[in-house]
Amino acid sequence: MILYFSATGNSEFIALEMARELNDESLNLLKRIKENDYSPINSDKPFIIVCPIYVCEPPVFLVKYLMNVKLTGNKNIYFTFTSGGYAGIAAHYGKKIARKQKMKYMGRAEFKMPRNYIASNAYALLEEDEILNRLKNTKIKLNDVISYIKNGNKLKGRHIWLFEYIVTIPFVPIWSKLKFKTKPFYYLDSCIGCGKCQNVCPLNRIKLNDLKKPVWDLENCTHCMACISNCPKEAIEYGEISLGKYRYKLKNYIGKID
Ligand SMILES: Cc1cc2nc3c(=O)[nH]c(=O)nc-3n(C[C@H](O)[C@H](O)[C@H](O)COP(=O)(O)O)c2cc1C
Numbered sequence: 001m002i003l004y005f006s007a008t009g010n011s012e013f014i015a016l017e018m019a020r021e022l023n024d025e026s027l028n029l030l031k032r033i034k035e036n037d038y039s040p041i042n043s044d045k046p047f048i049i050v051c052p053i054y055v056c057e058p059p060v061f062l063v064k065y066l067m068n069v070k071l072t073g074n075k076n077i078y079f080t081f082t083s084g085g086y087a088g089i090a091a092h093y094g095k096k097i098a099r100k101q102k103m104k105y106m107g108r109a110e111f112k113m114p115r116n117y118i119a120s121n122a123y124a125l126l127e128e129d130e131i132l133n134r135l136k137n138t139k140i141k142l143n144d145v146i147s148y149i150k151n152g153n154k155l156k157g158r159h160i161w162l163f164e165y166i167v168t169i170p171f172v173p174i175w176s177k178l179k180f181k182t183k184p185f186y187y188l189d190s191c192i193g194c195g196k197c198q199n200v201c202p203l204n205r206i207k208l209n210d211l212k213k214p215v216w217d218l219e220n221c222t223h224c225m226a227c228i229s230n231c232p233k234e235a236i237e238y239g240e241i242s243l244g245k246y247r248y249k250l251k252n253y254i255g256k257i258d
Contacts, residue, residue, distance in 0.1 A: 001043030001074075002026040004050040005033070005062050005202065007224035008116040009250030010082040014142060015050040018080075021146045024048075033061060033202050038069050046076035046106065048149065049094070052116075052224070053081050055175055056088025056168045059222055061202060066097045077101065078149060079108035084115035084123065089168050091157055107155030109145040111138050116225050116248040119238045120179065125245060128253075135250075135257045180223045182216040184239035191235040197227035 002019050004026060006012035012028070019026035024045050031037070049066065051058050058081065071077070079094035081087045087110040098105035114131040117123045126134070148155055182205055193212030205217040206227060214227070214236070228236040229247040237243060 001041065001045060002048045002050060003029055003041065003066075005029050005052070005059065006050075006082075007052065007200070007202075007226035008229045008248055010111075010113040010116070011050045011052050011080075013250050013254070014080055014082060014111060014138070015048075017139075017142055018048060018050070018146060018149075022048075022150060029062070029065065030200070030202055032069075033065050034204055038065075040070035040072050042072045043074050046074050046078060046149070047071055047103070048078045048080060049097070050080040050082070053083035053087045053090055054222060054224070055172050056086065056090070056164075057172055058090050058093050059202075059224065060176075061222060063093050063097065067100045071101050071103065075103050076106050076152075077103045078106045078155060080111070080145070081108060082111045082113045084117070085112045089160055089164055091160060092165065106149075108157045109141070109155050110157060111141060113138055114248055114250070114253075116229060117223070118225065118228065118242045118245045118247065119184075119223050121241060125248060131248075131253055132256055135253055139257065176222075177220065180220040182218060182221050184241070185214075185216045185227070186237055187213055188233075188235040188237065190233045191231075192233055194232060196230055196232060197236060200226040200230050202226070 002015045002024055004011050004015035015026050051062050077098050081090045091108045094108050095105050112134060114126055114134055115123055191213050195208055197214045198206040198208055203221050205221040206214045209215050229249055234247055
């Protein structure tokens, strides 16, 4: 069973390809997370978790979910992380989840995929050539990863150095608190009130007002980019930072890599 979360499509692409090639089921965890649905998930085949990296770690809300939902059946668990190039100490959380679930940690694969973060100027979005290049490489690497899993082998990841833990563990909560603000989000007149932004928000930080326009909670969110990138009218902005930037969504490139 492939369990995944994906805000802009990279992780979903991997999850669905894996499900197809491994003749397995996939389950998008978005609805369960939104609804606080912790009913058990059973699988006869190994569990495979697929998710993006947010600031050198898997999403905090997803780690919390996977630590607490009951996974039953098969006792092996794999992890697959998609990032813009640096998955940091994500494997540490994979091992933590495996321990909590009393499952066997079967290793992790890391995929360097297109960047999607437009709420900061520090991480530039990529040119189309580089996006296509990364997606092609992803497809090649995915074949290898799938054959490892098919054969019941462990996945081998790079060594994580001590300094990475020392820097990341205290840094991430501080950075997230300072940066993951919701206040700068706003909608433009072109908003059609479809409510998609509300539906894709894993943390339920968006409500619709009487005109069916989005209103963000003032509590920090996770900056996953689901609302801003999936708006069908590109009618969401983040202060001045997102102005003029394209919205990354994997599905815009899928026809170009076959
Ligand atoms: C809030 C946020 C933080 C991110 N932090 C990192 C990071 O630390 N390292 C990295 O390589 N990519 C980082 N990224 C890029 C994403 O991990 C990457 O684009 C991922 O494949 C997106 O997956 P998705 O399309 O399934 O949502 C970040 C993206 C977001 C939105």
